[in-house]
């Protein structure tokens with residue numbers, strides 16, 4: 175076994191460890207729970223817990239934690255030790271099945287969106303045996319779901335698991351119609367490519383905005399930005415390389431298959447892509463990846479910025495969510511197959527995704543909406559806020575031919591007859607691959623590109639799974655009733671293409687023409703988070719999530735409330751940080767420099783060299799003029815903050831935060847940035863964009 179092989183997953187209580195350490199019947203029972211979701215008996219749980227504890231203690235572990243994913247979007251944990259008094263004044267290490275399976279963290283301060291009154295504040299955590307336990311920082315981590323006393327999901331993992339079940343159920347119905355009896359489970363898989371920035375830690379610590387908000391609230395554009403495009407895929411600096419090596423090592427030990435690393439478009443920006451995994455595991459792994467990026471960076475005196483837009487004027491960071499459907503027999507349902515029959519099946523699943531994306535555009539948009547991501551979507555660097563799909567020319571032509579029932583004249587000439595024709599193979603990595611599309615077909619998977627870099631991938635995947643499950647359920651309802659399956663299938667596919675092809679767009683999503691064209695096509699353009707969230711709680715959406723058992727109406731309402739409040743709080747904190755930095759750092763810098771200039775002018779005058787104060791007086795005038803504007807804008811921002819706090823309706827308040835507070839912040843920043851370019855560096859205490867972006871060579 176190679177060294178890497180030995181270390182890979184060495185901190186994970188994975189299948190191999192379970193097979194080795196558990197008695198056969200126990201292992202079998204656990205496997206059944208994992209693969210078929212059956213109930214786990216307490217006596218089985220007891221044995222598993224004990225084996226887990228022994229394995230962990232051998233590795234120096236003294237504590238365990240139920241690890242969960244509340245609606246904050248980050249993970250939460252509460253540590254308990256294994257230590258139990260043995261009755262003779264000494265201690266033993268114990269861990270029972272009950273402790274493994276269920277926990278009661280007093281997590282009443284986590285957001286619940288009104289799902290919990292404080293008198294029943296207790297939330298429960300329950301083991302998710304499909305995601306392996308692992309050791310981090312001498313603690314045994316047990317992945318869990320988190321719900322309220324009444325059983326309502328308070329986290330992001332529960333709905334994700336439910337949505338995976340919904341999709342499994344509906345996809346199986348469709349597969350059965352194609353005569354497929356051997357598949358017993360359909361699983362969604364995800365590979366999430368993570369973008370991030372790395373800057374020198376000492377500079378980071380001098381920026382209150384980065385510390386409080388994750389992004390710079392001030393900062394003049396550097397003379398050199400990303401226009402030379404010399405950073406993208408460029409040589410990786412040694413310090414970054416060392417960071418990446420350490421990060422890989424830690425991730426590998428935790429069983430996360432970190433694979434591809436490269437520089438991204440903006441200076442100091444990088445990307446890490448793992449090998450794809452089952453969706454809930456991919457979600458857990460992405461959380462671990464983000465946590466480790468931060469902690470490993472710190473060890474290297476670096477700061478990892480995961481915010482969607484740390485630097486204005488530079489590309490921001492996103493997360494590409496590569497998503498597909500796989501059967502337990504190893505078949506990728508989004509891969510055009512070898513036979514006409516498999517192709518017909520592929521076309522039906524493809525249609526289901528097309529229809530789902532078209533019909534539920536707002537839900538997909540909502541799933542990626544956040545204050546941070548609003549800086550990217552539509553900013554000509556990331557997909558626009560308009561949801562559309564890229565299929566590539568070849569597949570689009572095939573769909574056109576299917577719709578028209580005509581010949582497809584492509585590389586091969588073929589008669590499109592569903593269920594009778596073999597589709598040509600699509601190159602998986604076509605060079606003309608459209609990088610501007612929010613939702614692109616990439617050969618055997620879809621890449622949802624609108625996700626923000628900080629966000630949990632659970633929400634978008636919960637939505638994606640549910641909307642596709644819904645369309646598949648409609649297809650199954652219809653086809654199950656059909657007398658002539660082949661004919662019904664053909665009609666269904668044709669109808670779907672003609673009704674939903676407006677969502678397909680293979681052109682440049684960054685262009686202004688597309689915005690107009692999309693409007694003509696009747697597509698949504700929900701530019702901001704408040705605009706998007708306004709579309710959340712429609713009767714249609716509530717019915718969708720209830721039908722598939724993903725969210726109850728109460729749970730969905732709670733999510734909307736949490737999202738709105740997070741949006742307003744984010745901007746609120748940014749505005750306060752801005753005022754604070756202004757008062758304590760920027761205004762003092764401006765005044766000191768003005769004072770210096772004024773003193774110099776007076777000195778010059780005193781010694782009688784009056785005419786040579788032109789430079790100082792011009793400069794002083796420019797700065798004073800900007801200073802006066804800044805003063806007015808500072809007052810305007812304070813006023814705006816006071817005004818919006820009076821608004822009690824959460825949606826109206828969120829909208830006002832955008833129209834009033836955010837716009838006041840933008841104006842203020844513009845003036846402050848102009849001042850930065852005029853004021854002597856010795857007075858300006860904030861590290862500049864130049865210093866931060868080129869701090870690591």
Ligand code: ADP
Nearest residue numbers: 363364365366447448449450496497498618619
């Ligand atoms: P890129 O988008 O940078 O060209 P790739 O297409 O090779 O890179 O893969 C991007 C991501 O897609 C990787 O994380 C990869 O594991 C993932 N991926 C590949 N196949 C699948 C699949 N069937 N389901 C989900 N993710 C997949």
Ligand code: MG
Nearest residue numbers: 367494496621
């Ligand atoms: Mg990609």
